[in-house]
Amino acid sequence: MNNSALDEFQQRVTREGAGPALEFLIDQLRREERFHELFEALKMQLRHRMQLPIQGNESSDALDPAIRDQYENGLIEVCRDVGMELFRAGRFREGWMYLRPVGDRQAVIAVLDQCTPTDDRIDEIIEVCLHEGVDPPRGFRLMLDKYGTCNTITTFESHQAALDLSTRQCVASILVRHLYDELVANIQGHIERQEGLVPAQSSLGELLQGRPWLTAEGNYHIDVSHLGAVVRFAEILDAPNELRRALELSQYGETLDESLRYPGEEPFRDNYGAHRLYYEALLDISREPALEFFQERALFVDPHYDSTLAVEVYVDLCVRCGRGDEAFRFALEHLPPGTHTRGIAPPLVELARATKQTAALAQLYRDRDDLFGFAMTLLLGQSDETS
Template identity: 35%
Template sequence: EDVEIDDDNYDEMTQVLLHESIDLRRGYNAVLKHQGTCNSITLYDQAIATRSRADRQIAAECLLTSFYNELLSLVRDDFRNRGPENGVSAETIEEDAANLNLGELIAKHKWILGGGGYHLDTTHLSSTVRFATVIDNREMIDQALQLCQYGRRLPSDFQYPGEEPFVDFYPAHSAFFSALLGQSVDTALRMFEQKARTVDVNVAGAGAIETYIDLLDRVGRPAEALRAAIELFPDDVPVQRVLPELLAMARRAKQAGDTSGLEALEQFCFERADLLAVAAIAAEKA
């Protein structure tokens, strides 16, 4: 903790902090500072995307904070520079630049993105939004939603398609983040349920199903999430891979007053002939 990270010890410090998980937040922030956003995104995809949800959250929060603050600073500078030629008074420029967040600024002064340009690498923008889906902090989710609002105003050439269920990248992510903030929850759930039930798993993988279940759980409907998981669970995915998450949903459902989750999950695992999972659930019930 007392060792300052510099160019001489950067490799050793990031090895210990990040790759050996001593302090992932400090290690990933060091990568952002010394290697920049592009290399940090590559590192996330290569070394963090397969790690625990907690680790992915930490790295995603670091990237989101860094990217959002940089983009907001650039947009504010652009607003100050071009405000007079767009009919904005000096008083309004100073007030709005100081007090409005990114989403508010581009909504009130649409000309900021009206000329077809952008302020930061648009591939970095989409990666930051993509990683942010694991974040639970409401303030950061709101920042991710603002990035989507920014992205939706970009020229179509800079709005790249994503993978299911986020093929329509910024609108779909906007719906996801809005639901996590308690906005248009049922509308978002219907959209992602439709994706979960219609996207071909053999072509696009199980991402649509996993996203729908995750969203149900995170908006406070763990019993529905568990039932959806049992119903939609792909036949070729081992139960053991997701058993901890399913058990956690069952616990949350029980805390919310629905005690049927563990029995349903036990029956599901029994039908899958996963006796180790059945034993784990039996121990949980005991």
């Protein structure tokens, strides 16, 4: 701040008092983008307007409750003001320090929509969006653009447990589309080199038809570890167009040399073949054989000694294919109360309520002499009947 500004501030204090002088100070700091000092000046203005000492050291808890609420709400608005200014200036990490207590994710997202991230600031946006949970899909998109598929897949795998289903679906969709488009482009290039013409087909399934040589002799067109991970991530998707991409990625995986088809965990030991059946079931393509396959795999394992994954996948697949009664029956037998699961299949009580079979579940709790489970199920059943 130059000497003329200092003189102007002093004159305003003398002529007009602290209020107008603080307005001048705030305008000056805002123009000069001295945002941390702006925060302190706005706090001083808030205290002055509330007739509190301009420089206060007391805790807000010491204030009268009515004044305390007004003061704390005012501080939130001060944080919002400074945080948004920092975001608009491209200083995202600093801005988030002020915006975190505001808790208005949508406002932050709206400001991010108007920002064009520069290379030296992308890491800050990724940190705020992903690691601070403001907008994880945006964070993953930026990570994919800057750091590539491998880092993004690794980060997604480590963050999945902290993300809700909707967010996980969004990120899985981003990865499926990205890998699918990259694979299509690579295969089109291979076909052009082999056949001398750019292929007319644009979908992966069409490109593969009649061209077994594409993956002969151990050929592949994408990192196979990325392919396996993305095919697995796609299990949670619902949109038919995304499921079709996942199906075609699985079909491509099936054409790879056996040494490149890494096995998964039951029921996806044959990773690509089983996932093809999984997506065919969801898309209602040869649904019955697919469901039979997953039922067989679920019966093959013992959830008391092996993983419950195969049983949970079959139960969840039945639900998603409109076979709720079968899902409840199978879960009641193979995932009884007390079974430690991975949370893939809906809870037993949820299945019972959805299929109006709470009485059967209540009887199971009675047979097990489980008072709490019996009471909960009985009361939920009565509540469902009266609602």
